[in-house]
Amino acid sequence: MFSRLSTKGIPEYCTSLTGNALLRTDQLTVQFGQQPVLENINLSLKPGRIVTLIGPNGSGKSTLVKALIGAIKPTAGHIVRSRDLKIGYVPQRLHLDPTLPMTVHRFINLPKRHASRDIAEALEQAGAEHLLNAAMNHLSGGQLQRVLLARALLSRPSLLLLDEATQGLDHRGVAEFYQRIEQIRQRSQCAVLMVSHDLHVVMRTADHVICLNRHVCCEGQPEKVAASPQYHALFGDQAASTLAFYRHQHANPQDKEILRHAG
Amino acid sequence: MLDDFLWRAALAGLGVGIAAAPLGCFVVWRRMAYFGDATAHAAILGVALALLWNLSIFAGVMGVALLMAFCVSTLSGRGYAMDTLLGVVAHSALAIGLVAVSFVSGVRIDLHAYLFGDILAVGKIDLAVIWTGAVLVISLMLWRWQALLTATLNEELAYASHINPRREQLVLTVALAIVVAVALKVVGALLIAALLIIPAATARPFSRTPEQMALIAAMIAMAATTGGLRAAYMFDTPTGPTIVSLAAVLFVLAMLVTQSWRFLCQHLSIRGKPASTRRDQ
Numbered sequence: 001m002f003s004r005l006s007t008k009g010i011p012e013y014c015t016s017l018t019g020n021a022l023l024r025t026d027q028l029t030v031q032f033g034q035q036p037v038l039e040n041i042n043l044s045l046k047p048g049r050i051v052t053l054i055g056p057n058g059s060g061k062s063t064l065v066k067a068l069i070g071a072i073k074p075t076a077g078h079i080v081r082s083r084d085l086k087i088g089y090v091p092q093r094l095h096l097d098p099t100l101p102m103t104v105h106r107f108i109n110l111p112k113r114h115a116s117r118d119i120a121e122a123l124e125q126a127g128a129e130h131l132l133n134a135a136m137n138h139l140s141g142g143q144l145q146r147v148l149l150a151r152a153l154l155s156r157p158s159l160l161l162l163d164e165a166t167q168g169l170d171h172r173g174v175a176e177f178y179q180r181i182e183q184i185r186q187r188s189q190c191a192v193l194m195v196s197h198d199l200h201v202v203m204r205t206a207d208h209v210i211c212l213n214r215h216v217c218c219e220g221q222p223e224k225v226a227a228s229p230q231y232h233a234l235f236g237d238q239a240a241s242t243l244a245f246y247r248h249q250h251a252n253p254q255d256k257e258i259l260r261h262a263g
Numbered sequence: 264m265l266d267d268f269l270w271r272a273a274l275a276g277l278g279v280g281i282a283a284a285p286l287g288c289f290v291v292w293r294r295m296a297y298f299g300d301a302t303a304h305a306a307i308l309g310v311a312l313a314l315l316w317n318l319s320i321f322a323g324v325m326g327v328a329l330l331m332a333f334c335v336s337t338l339s340g341r342g343y344a345m346d347t348l349l350g351v352v353a354h355s356a357l358a359i360g361l362v363a364v365s366f367v368s369g370v371r372i373d374l375h376a377y378l379f380g381d382i383l384a385v386g387k388i389d390l391a392v393i394w395t396g397a398v399l400v401i402s403l404m405l406w407r408w409q410a411l412l413t414a415t416l417n418e419e420l421a422y423a424s425h426i427n428p429r430r431e432q433l434v435l436t437v438a439l440a441i442v443v444a445v446a447l448k449v450v451g452a453l454l455i456a457a458l459l460i461i462p463a464a465t466a467r468p469f470s471r472t473p474e475q476m477a478l479i480a481a482m483i484a485m486a487a488t489t490g491g492l493r494a495a496y497m498f499d500t501p502t503g504p505t506i507v508s509l510a511a512v513l514f515v516l517a518m519l520v521t522q523s524w525r526f527l528c529q530h531l532s533i534r535g536k537p538a539s540t541r542r543d544q
Contacts, residue, residue: 071422089423100292100415101470111413111424135471161423 021046022085022159022191023068027077030063037063039215040077045159050185050192052202052222055212056234061195062092064212065163068193088157088190090148092164102136104128108151118154125187126150127180141168145177153184160184162194166201178205265390268383269496275385275393276488276506279446279458282397284481285404286438287459288466288473292415293435296460297346298335301353302443303455305331308360310377310447314367321392321444328440331356336432380451380503382492389448396445400438407434412473449488450503458484461510468521483513 021044028041038060045051055061066072068079069089096102108119123129128146131139139147145165152160162181166174178201185192196202202209203222210219211231218230225231265271290299306324313323331352339345364374376384385393404411414421414431421428446455466479491506498505 066419066422069419069423070425071419087423089420091417091419094417094420096416097292097294099464099467101467101472101476102416103471106472106474107416110416111409111421111426113409155424163419 022082024080025077026080028067028074028079029076030067030072031075036214038067041216043210045191045193047158047191048185048189049207050194050205051208051210052206053193053195053210053212054202059213061212062163065161065195068161084158086155086158088152088155088160090152090162090165092167094144094148096137098137104131104134104136104147107136107147108154114154122150122153125153125184142173145169157190159191159193162192164195164197166196174201181205265387271385271387271390272382272492273489275382275390275449276492277485278393278397279449280484280488281481282400282442283446283458284462284484285477286400286442287463288477288480289411289415289435290459291463296456297349299439299456299459301349302328302331302439303452304353305356306443306447306452307377308356308363311360311363311367315363320447324444324447325440327356328443329437332436332440336436377447378451378453379501380447380449380454382449382502385448393445393449396441400441403434403438407431411435450506454503454507457507457510461507461514462487465514465517468517483510487513
């Protein structure tokens, strides 16, 4: 009943070709008309790892996410999906037309209906158990995020894709949200790709940071990225140094990964 | 029973109402109100072409409505806004249709009947066409319901669940073309959009889920068509406009009821918790 169309035009290889990665991009390039939006992006998402995508406005973060879910076709390059890939997607925001009546219960049963036990479990994991019968357009920003997360969890994803999911949340809300993601990662061992503006929290939760500005500027472990000149050039020295300071206090002693400069 | 023209008219109205209601909900949710209008206007061109080429009216209208939908959806996003395109296509289709009708020599057509419908002239074959169309539209909606709803909510959510929103848009467009082609004889081109939108808008305040809204809209559409038919018969008024007028009356009544209910609730809740307000002072 549900289609296979979104992966049309993208070669679907078997798991062995993706290594142990759930999803890999190979020289992914997207152009809108003549305008290049993403150039030669290589990334790989592995089970149990949190990868964070940061970058200034217009750097192509959302475009990359849309390409990964199949909403935008790459101009060149490939997206290689493993057979185990099941994407749970949490959009940046959800505009609900007020003419469309929708309860939380109805919403999370789209596009597939789920057993009520699974629904209760997903809502609890997302911290939205009391919202089951609420009307969607009466939810606050934070409540809506938790419902969107619960809906994404219901499909039992092997990859959780969060596109600036903390937009509009206050500091405490953001911290709680990331804590929840961390718990979900530990529990289900799913891969997580987050797009974020919250540089501080990113540094604390991510295993791997990719700094995007049309192409991958720099990537690696959070503290390495924070120290890299490309990162400073992109975000300005002040923002970067606050971050380095913050990260210094929470530094992880087992840093081994080598920073890669692609810029 | 089918030999009585009033029974045929009632059954025709019910068929159109049942098919139009759930589709009308999507038209309202997706803000496609003008799309329904445009398809209906283009239908006149379909009537003219059908008469020129000796086709069945149904085929002509279906063809033109589908053609218009494809034109608009392929042209949109190429420098013109959707509503501009719809405006251009709808009004030029209506105008060209009226010009084309004037070329049809020897055949006298009652254009009035196509603009406002003539439900009392529905024959047995028309009835079969209407109900086939209605069953087709309803099966299409039932089959694609979950996917249509997901695509209506958010395109990216749809893509992530392997649903192609463009294809769902196409499903709606085809269903819309069928309803317009089927309803032309009953309510006429100018009032089809009204029959799509008014029942759905009336149902909104009484529903908590999309399914409730579609069901209530269907009931309102059925009440409006049968009631309007009866009223038109009693007061000797044109039937299509009477049906739509009754739907409009139901809309106003629903609005009055919900507004006064809301007012009452506010009033009562203020009276209901005097203790807390008093403490605040």
